[in-house]
Amino acid sequence: xxxxxxxxxxxxxxxxxxxxxxxxxxxxxxxxxxxxxxxxxxxxxxxxxxxxxxxxxxxxxxxxxxxxxxxxxxxxxxxxxxxxxxxxxxxxxxxxxxxxxxxxxxxxxxxxxxxxxxxxxxxxxxxxxxxxxxxxxxxxxxxxxxxxxxxxxxxxxxxxxxxxxxxxxxxxxxxxxxxxxxxxxxxxxxxxxxxxxxxxxxxxxxxxxxxxxxxxxxxxxxxxxxxxxxxxxxxxxxxxxxxxxxxxxxxxxxxxxxxxxxxxxxxxxxxxxxxxxxxxxxxxxxxxxxx
Numbered sequence: 506x507x508x509x510x511x512x513x514x515x516x517x518x519x520x521x522x523x524x525x526x527x528x529x530x531x532x533x534x535x536x537x538x539x540x541x542x543x544x545x546x547x548x549x550x551x552x553x554x555x556x557x558x559x560x561x562x563x564x565x566x567x568x569x570x571x572x573x574x575x576x577x578x579x580x581x582x583x584x585x586x587x588x589x590x591x592x593x594x595x596x597x598x599x600x601x602x603x604x605x606x607x608x609x610x611x612x613x614x615x616x617x618x619x620x621x622x623x624x625x626x627x628x629x630x631x632x633x634x635x636x637x638x639x640x641x642x643x644x645x646x647x648x649x650x651x652x653x654x655x656x657x658x659x660x661x662x663x664x665x666x667x668x669x670x671x672x673x674x675x676x677x678x679x680x681x682x683x684x685x686x687x688x689x690x691x692x693x694x695x696x697x698x699x700x701x702x703x704x705x706x707x708x709x710x711x712x713x714x715x716x717x718x719x720x721x722x723x724x725x726x727x728x729x730x731x732x733x734x735x736x737x738x739x740x741x742x743x744x745x746x747x748x749x750x751x752x753x754x755x756x757x758x759x760x761x762x763x764x765x766x767x768x769x770x771x772x773x774x775x776x777x778x779x780x781x782x783x784x785x786x787x788x789x790x791x792x793x794x795x796x
Contacts, residue, residue: 513632513671516548516607520577520600521565521617522555524741525755527762529564531737532617538734538773539615540569542624550606552577554599567777577602582676588683589690598696600664604676613641616665618741621734622772625716631668636708641668642701643712643736646719646726652688653698662701663719665736666712678703722749722761735769737762 517539521532532551539549549572553561558574581602589597605612611632615621631641645663648654669675682703683690690696718731721738739745740762745754770778 514610515543515546515613515632516550516610517543517613517615518549518606519551519615519617520602521551521553521561522599522741523743524617525743525759526564527737527759528617528741529561529566530766531620531740531762533565533568534769534773534775535615535617535620536565536568536572537775538620538622540571541774542621545571548607548610549573550575552580552599552602552606554578554597554602575606584680585690588688598690598693600667600700601679601696604679605669609671611671612669614667614669616736618737619665619717619734620737620769620773621717622774623733625712625733627710627712627716628668631710634670634708634710637670638673638707639670639710640673640704640707641666641710641712642704643667643717644714646714649694650698650701651692651694651696653686653695653702656686657698657701657705660701660705662697662704662711663736664697664700665738666717667700667704668710673707675703678706720765722757728761730765730768730772735765737765 519532519535521528536549536551539547549569551561551572551574553574554577558576562574577599581597582604585598585601600614628641631639643663643666645661648659648661650657650662679699682699686702688695688699690699714727714731716732717734717736718727718729719738720727720730720735722728723739726738739758742755745758747754749757
């Protein structure tokens with residue numbers, strides 16, 4: 506589905522840290538695909554943690570000129586650390602640093618390993634909903650909500666895609682939910698569950714895994730692209746301390762990603778494809794020219 510001219514102002518943010526080479530590759534494709542969908546009607550910001558902004562930009566490569574970058578290591582909310590156990594303090598909930606960056610716009614948050622090449626129907630409904638608390642979340646293949654699983658009815662939800670309406674006070678709602686639950690965040694699953702619990706109290710639109718697949722070689726995940734996009738789960742770690750199908754897990758995951766790169770690049774509208782095609786065409790022309 507295409508972008509509608511009357512869609513309200515939107516800001517799109519990404520979160521990226523010290524991820525694998527493939528993690529930066531997907532970020533580049535995610536940025537280009539968003540630009541091709543929304544163009545200059547949207548604002549774009551990459552929130553960078555644990556690595557310098559310059560390093561993240563260099564590893565990502567050429568991106569649309571409209572993209573801005575922000576160092577967020579110092580923007581973790583103090584109240585979030587206060588509600589976190591030592592394990593969570595080590596792996597801060599970077600998706601909430603800061604909680605909002607486009608408070609006056611519809612704000613779409615994407616993981617760096619999410620690529621959208623078409624706007625899913627539920628996203629259109631979210632952007633055009635009259636409800637002041639209209640929010641957007643992604644579905645997952647299995648529930649993974651940590652200590653909030655029961656509160657959320659064990660629903661399969663994934664914070665890799667998150668949408669907020671203008672002036673929605675997510676920070677206050679997160680703080681209230683933590684206070685009410687008494688939960689001390691111990692893992693990324695707890696952080697994901699906290700967000701899901703808050704969003705389920707709103708007018709919520711959920712992206713299906715048929716539209717945006719949860720793609721990886723892991724058991725129970727999907728090994729296909731969605732109709733509108735894909736979330737490449739497990740791509741960010743540089744190394745994983747376990748095996749998959751008798752091989753190092755990170756090697757299997759990288760191989761899985763490499764299989765999809767050509768098609769995802771095409772769907773995302775990667776300009777590098779045109780550069781490579783022009784180069785190959787010129788090389789072919791040169792080789793065909795008689796001496």
